Amino acid sequence: MNNERADSIDKSVIDQLISNTTKRINAGNNTDWGIPPRNQLDDNAITLGGGIPDPLLLPHKNFLSGFEYMQQFPDDTFFRYGGPVGYEKLRSELSSFYSKNSFNYYSDQFIMTNGSAGAIELITKTIIDPGDIIIVESPTFSGTLRTFRGYGATILPVSIDHDGMNTDHLEQILMDKKSAKIKLVYTISNFHNPTGAYLSKQRREHLLALAKKYNFMILDDDAYGEISFIEDPILPLRDLDFNGRVITAGTFSKTIATGMRVGWICCNEELAKNILSNRFDMGNSPILHGMISHFMESGEYLKHIQRIRNIYQEKLHTIIDVISEDTENVLDFFVPQGGFFLWLRLLKHSAKDLQKRAVDRGLIFPHGSVFFADDIFHDDYIRLAYSKNSLDELQNGANILLECLKK
Numbered sequence: 162m163n164n165e166r167a168d169s170i171d172k173s174v175i176d177q178l179i180s181n182t183t184k185r186i187n188a189g190n191n192t193d194w195g196i197p198p199r200n201q202l203d204d205n206a207i208t209l210g211g212g213i214p215d216p217l218l219l220p221h222k223n224f225l226s227g228f229e230y231m232q233q234f235p236d237d238t239f240f241r242y243g244g245p246v247g248y249e250k251l252r253s254e255l256s257s258f259y260s261k262n263s264f265n266y267y268s269d270q271f272i273m274t275n276g277s278a279g280a281i282e283l284i285t286k287t288i289i290d291p292g293d294i295i296i297v298e299s300p301t302f303s304g305t306l307r308t309f310r311g312y313g314a315t316i317l318p319v320s321i322d323h324d325g326m327n328t329d330h331l332e333q334i335l336m337d338k339k340s341a342k343i344k345l346v347y348t349i350s351n352f353h354n355p356t357g358a359y360l361s362k363q364r365r366e367h368l369l370a371l372a373k374k375y376n377f378m379i380l381d382d383d384a385y386g387e388i389s390f391i392e393d394p395i396l397p398l399r400d401l402d403f404n405g406r407v408i409t410a411g412t413f414s415k416t417i418a419t420g421m422r423v424g425w426i427c428c429n430e431e432l433a434k435n436i437l438s439n440r441f442d443m444g445n446s447p448i449l450h451g452m453i454s455h456f457m458e459s460g461e462y463l464k465h466i467q468r469i470r471n472i473y474q475e476k477l478h479t480i481i482d483v484i485s486e487d488t489e490n491v492l493d494f495f496v497p498q499g500g501f502f503l504w505l506r507l508l509k510h511s512a513k514d515l516q517k518r519a520v521d522r523g524l525i526f527p528h529g530s531v532f533f534a535d536d537i538f539h540d541d542y543i544r545l546a547y548s549k550n551s552l553d554e555l556q557n558g559a560n561i562l563l564e565c566l567k568k
Contacts, residue, residue, distance in 0.1 A: 182311050194527035195516050207558040208525040212354060212385075212501040213419055213549040218469050223461040224417070227452030239447040245440040247273025247425070248450035254457040255411075255425060264400040269430050272437060273445045277384050277412035277424040281305055284380055284408055284426060285312050285345075287436045294343040296334060298326050300504075300532035300542070302354045305347060305382065314345075318534040323495045325350060325360030328367040335375045343377050350398050352385040355532045355544040356504040357497025362395045369398070372406040378432075379407045384415050385500040387466050390474045405429035413453060415501065415548075416466055423449050470499075476547045476555055477503065483559035484566075491566050501548040504529070507541045515565055516543065524561040 194210070196202075231239040239248075246252070252268035259266045274280040289295065291313025297306070299318030309316055317334060320327040326348050335343065348368070350360040360368075372379050381398045399407045405428075412424035423446070426436060456462045480503060481496060493506040507515065512528050519526065529542025545562075547555055 182313070194531055195513060196525055196527065197520060202520070202525065203523050206520075206523045206525050207550065207554050207561070209545045209547065209550065209555075209558055210525060210527055211419075211549075212415065212546055214415055214417070214469070214501075215472070215549050216418065218465075218472060219418060220461060220465060223459070223465075224452065224456050226459075227455035228448075230455040231448070231451040239451040241447065242443050243273075243445035243447040243450065245272075245437050245442075245444045247271070247445045248447055248454060251450045251454040251457075252425075254454050255427075258457065258463075259399070259427065262396055262400050264396075266427065267430075270427055270433060272426040272428075272433055272440075273450060274410075274424045274426060275442075275445075276414055276419075276422045277382060277410045278304060278308070279422075280410035280412075280424045280426045281380070281382065282308050283436055283439060284410065285309060285314070287432075287439045288344050288378065289314050292342070293345075294338065294341050295345045295347055296331065296343060297347045297534050298349065298353070299534035300355055300529065300539075301347070301534060302349065302382065303531045306534060309347070316534050317343075319346075321353065321356060321358055323356075323358050325353065325358045325364055326368065328364045328371065331368070332371055335371060339375075343375065345378050345380055346372070347380045347382065348398075349382045349384070351383055351394075352388060352497055352500025352502075354385065354500070355502050355529065357495070357500050357502050359391075359395075359498050360398075365395065365398055365401055369402055369404070369406060373404050377406075381407055381409050383409050384412050386411070387416050388470065388473055388501065389499040390470060390477075391498050399427060405432075408432065416462075416469070417453070417456075421449060421453070422446075423453060473501070473548060476550070476552065479552050479555045480545060480547055480559045483556060484563055486563065488563070488566060501546050503545040503547060505543050505545065507543065510541075510566065512540050512543050518565045518568060519561060522561045522565065524558050524565075526562075 249268060251273065252271040255271050256266040256268045274283060285308055289312050293314055294317055295309050295314045296317045296319050298321040319331045319334060352359060368379060379398060383397065386397060399409045409427040410424065411427065413421045484492060491509050493508055494504060516528055527544050529544055530539040533539050
């Protein structure tokens with residue numbers, strides 16, 4: 162008897178089996194950051210890649226006390242399948258937290274999800290039919306582009322600068338496409354990924370007016386809204402919206418840990434009912450929800466956020482202090498007011514070549530082209546993430562980049 166098993170199945174067989182959704186994703190999105198496989202990299206390399214919070218900043222003892230809190234309950238509330246909407250106490254804590262700007266929210270406006278990525282997929286599945294148009298900032302988060310393409314959306318790019326989405330350009334697109342079916346405009350209004358842009362108050366108001374006039378919804382990916390370095394921030398889009406046009410996707414991945422995988426949707430209650438009807442998994446994780454709700458109720462979550470803002474700002478300026486040295490002829494950038502990213506435009510270098518030189522010297526960062534919504538290869542941008550690394554690593558990494566820029 163031959164117990165050997167074939168190592169692989171013919172690619173043509175797989176091609177016949179996979180869905181059209183998967184084919185659209187494979188054909189329509191470049192997810193290559195230009196970085197060699199991990200097994201080819203130096204173990205001591207400095208990685209300024211993903212938007213990952215510094216794990217050393219989490220007050221582990223205070224956070225993990227939530228597990229002891231859950232054990233006090235007499236039933237198995239936290240140890241069974243979670244419902245599709247999420248743990249009521251956590252939704253109530255979120256509604257109170259969001260109501261801090263005097264705009265009142267209710268727990269029924271919140272749906273807990275598997276991170277903000279899960280939120281965005283649920284929203285897309287609920288609203289978008291194949292062929293529908295979604296307008297996105299370009300550049301934008303590549304993971305969301307992947308989701309939109311997977312659901313068959315037609316993506317139209319709109320320009321962005323340090324004040325966020327160019328809403329005058331958006332209005333021109335809407336006028337030109339008046340007969341088209343534009344259902345959704347996707348924005349990262351607060352401390353944009355990858356650019357760090359912050360949508361101005363004037364543009365927020367303009368965007369909301371356009372949503373009402375042209376009958377589309379706004380999906381605001383607010384993953385970085387709490388990582389703000391501003392003393393008096395602009396009100397979020399959801400607080401300025403009086404017509405039910407804003408859907409907010411939020412997450413604890415950037416304030417607590419990416420491994421939490423707890424996010425949420427905040428929207429009007431009627432849309433929330435329709436989103437829930439599209440949820441077919443076994444719901445959320447009551448254990449994680451219980452831990453986070455305890456963290457928020459105790460007041461420790463707010464203290465944690467207030468503390469990490471200053472630390473992340475210091476990390477950002479550690480890089481800027483180095484790369485600002487005699488680089489005005491080779492680099493163009495603005496200083497973000499929050500978030501995890503520094504977006505650099507290269508004036509004289511190829512991003513692909515610069516990235517290779519940096520990898521050879523032990524510095525890793527993504528090529529900027531992956532973040533653009535068009536099919537053009539943009540070889541003049543790179544993105545640096547400063548959130549996870551220590552100050553020493555950031556300074557050393559910035560010095561390596563500076564050396565590469567002077568070659």
